[in-house]
Amino acid sequence: MSNDTHSRAELYLGLISGTSADGIDVALVDCAEERVRLLKGITISLAPTLRQQVLALSQGDGSYDIDQYGRLDVQLGEAFAAAALALLGIAGVAPEAIRAIGSHGQTVRHRPLGTHPFTLQLGDASIIAERTGIPTVADFRRADVAAGGQGAPLLPILHARLLATRDEPCAVLNLGGIANLTVLGDANGIRGFDSGPANALLDAWCQLHTGQPVDSGGVLAAQGRPDRDLLNTLLRDPYFGAPPPKSTGREYFHLRWLDDHLRGRDIAVADVQATLLALTVQSVVQALAEHAPSTRLLWVCGGGVHNRHLMEALKAALPFPVRSTADVGIDPDFIEAMAFAWLAKARLQGIPGNVPSVTGARGTRVLGAVYSPTPSF
Numbered sequence: 423m424s425n426d427t428h429s430r431a432e433l434y435l436g437l438i439s440g441t442s443a444d445g446i447d448v449a450l451v452d453c454a455e456e457r458v459r460l461l462k463g464i465t466i467s468l469a470p471t472l473r474q475q476v477l478a479l480s481q482g483d484g485s486y487d488i489d490q491y492g493r494l495d496v497q498l499g500e501a502f503a504a505a506a507l508a509l510l511g512i513a514g515v516a517p518e519a520i521r522a523i524g525s526h527g528q529t530v531r532h533r534p535l536g537t538h539p540f541t542l543q544l545g546d547a548s549i550i551a552e553r554t555g556i557p558t559v560a561d562f563r564r565a566d567v568a569a570g571g572q573g574a575p576l577l578p579i580l581h582a583r584l585l586a587t588r589d590e591p592c593a594v595l596n597l598g599g600i601a602n603l604t605v606l607g608d609a610n611g612i613r614g615f616d617s618g619p620a621n622a623l624l625d626a627w628c629q630l631h632t633g634q635p636v637d638s639g640g641v642l643a644a645q646g647r648p649d650r651d652l653l654n655t656l657l658r659d660p661y662f663g664a665p666p667p668k669s670t671g672r673e674y675f676h677l678r679w680l681d682d683h684l685r686g687r688d689i690a691v692a693d694v695q696a697t698l699l700a701l702t703v704q705s706v707v708q709a710l711a712e713h714a715p716s717t718r719l720l721w722v723c724g725g726g727v728h729n730r731h732l733m734e735a736l737k738a739a740l741p742f743p744v745r746s747t748a749d750v751g752i753d754p755d756f757i758e759a760m761a762f763a764w765l766a767k768a769r770l771q772g773i774p775g776n777v778p779s780v781t782g783a784r785g786t787r788v789l790g791a792v793y794s795p796t797p798s799f
């Protein structure tokens with residue numbers, strides 16, 4: 423891809439490692455004018471040692487000290503920079519052609535409630551700027567938290583741009599480690615919230631009992647049957663019934679949370695996997711019924727779209743079409759990374775990136791801080 427081809431394009435890179443911590447998604451995005459068009463996306467797996475550290479820190483087992491935390495920040499910064507450079511190499515695009523990188527980082531803690539709410543993403547942006555020579559925007563969530571918001575979800579603004587239609591109220595479901603819903607096109611404007619756990623628990627249970635990091639295609643879940651009693655118990659967790667704004671993460675929905683509910687029950691491994699899959703489906707179904715009853719179509723994106731059994735279960739549980747965003751030419755694996763590319767542009771142009779009706783912030787805010795590479799003299 424020559425730079426000339428995109429002489430009228432405005433190129434940005436978006437970087438994110440989501441709560442699944444499966445890999446770093448990198449998106450090369452043309453954000454000229456009103457466009458947000460993916461030109462190339464790649465996912466670079468997190469090195470197993472890095473992933474293991476991210477999971478240990480994210481689940482808050484208390485064993486981490488500040489030195490480890492600092493080293494992980496730097497290692498992730500290096501990994502993000504390498505991922506950005508890898509994409510530029512593959513795409514044949516020079517770093518000078520990129521206006522900015524938007525790097526979400528890796529969330530390791532998200533506690534948007536309480537006396538001292540905070541959200542914490544690692545992946546030193548100074549390192550990304552230094553290694554790539556590209557201005558890097560990072561720390562996207564904290565301005566919203568400072569303004570009384572949850573700092574999440576941040577995807578709805580891009581979902582609205584990409585998928586809203588005037589004639590049909592629809593919703594967008596991002597099946598990441600945590601699932602988040604965006605509600606579009608009804609009378610209430612853009613809304614959105616995390617509906618609950620998705621891949622984070624599916625991956626964790628599968629890894630624990632099969633040694634495989636992913637229940638590919640949902641095969642293990644398909645071998646079992648949801649345990650009704652366990653499912654109902656899990657669904658009684660107060661998170662599911664809480665009104666938006668709400669957002670959550672691995673520090674809440676982790677294996678210990680599941681273990682607490684499994685205690686005293688004897689349920690086969692595949693049946694627990696099936697129950698977790700049903701939990702994702704039912705939490706989405708309930709959230710739509712309660713908060714978006716006029717929905718007529720559900721777009722699905724995020725890695726969970728590749729879980730065939732999960733998609734079939736969603737389709738069976740909802741009275742309207744459930745479609746991958748791939749059906750309209752939007753790669754479901756890179757919408758999050760595209761969002762942070764676009765948010766980098768928004769930061770540079772002083773355009774607000776949060777949606778207060780989603781996050782609960784006191785108002786719109788320009789999100790992120792700019793880390794500029796130092797020019798050499």
Ligand SMILES: Nc1ncnc2c1ncn2[C@@H]1O[C@H](COP(=O)(O)OP(=O)(O)O)[C@@H](O)[C@H]1O
Nearest residue numbers: 440441442598599621638639724725726728729
């Ligand atoms: N073929 C597949 N079958 C089942 N699950 C899959 C498949 N491909 C990806 N996934 C799931 O998607 C997850 C990654 O999704 P992603 O959107 O990157 O989440 P996050 O944003 O939390 O990183 C994986 O951890 C896995 O659970």
Ligand SMILES: [Mg+2]
Nearest residue numbers: 440442444445
């Ligand atoms: Mg991911």
